[in-house]
Amino acid sequence: DIQMTQSPSSLSASVGDRVTITCQASQDIGNYLSWYQQEPGKAPKLLIYGASNLETGVPSRFSGSGSGTDFTFTISSLQPEDIATYYCQNYDNLPPSFGQGTKLEIK
């Protein structure tokens, strides 16, 4: 099975900051990488698929990049409503695997 290493596990930043989360796969997964946002007490929500494709309706301050084994998720200007835990997921083959999650807090 492919292992996904996500970092950092937690992050504190100020409103307006640029925030970056990384995800590394244990083997080449091409661009079969998605990012989800899980607000406290809610179901996860798809933000990015295919490593860099923004899901419809998701604000453009969210973006993703990378291919192969190294991926990055960025919030260009952090907003108060972005408080959540973010997960990467590899879906190159079965079983898909999630990263451990990054809990994002506002300073």
Added chain:
Amino acid sequence: EVQLVQSGAEVKKPGESLRISCKGSGYSFSNHWIGWVRQMPGKGLEWMGIIFPGDSDPRYSPSFQGQVTISADKSIGTAYLHWRSLKASDTAMYYCARHRSGATNEYFHLWGQGTLVTVSS
């Protein structure tokens, strides 16, 4: 509206059986893989397995193979997650989620609201 609606919270005792459900609406239920994700208290997301309702073909994570059964009834647009004998360690929130297309290896495009399962003596 395209949505997945899950059954309500459950409180069970160890050794009891349980089936929770996920009803899809607003789309062709038979043509999209639908799966289950576990989230234990305070922990991350774990992919359990998926099923293609059109032919009820399930695929499991090795971690959950033999521990749960995933099924679907395309006639009523509903997927199920079933336990024969619950353990305290099954206490978790369970989410159903759907692939965007009919592809086997894909991301979860649409999520249910979650079903909290509590197993306690």
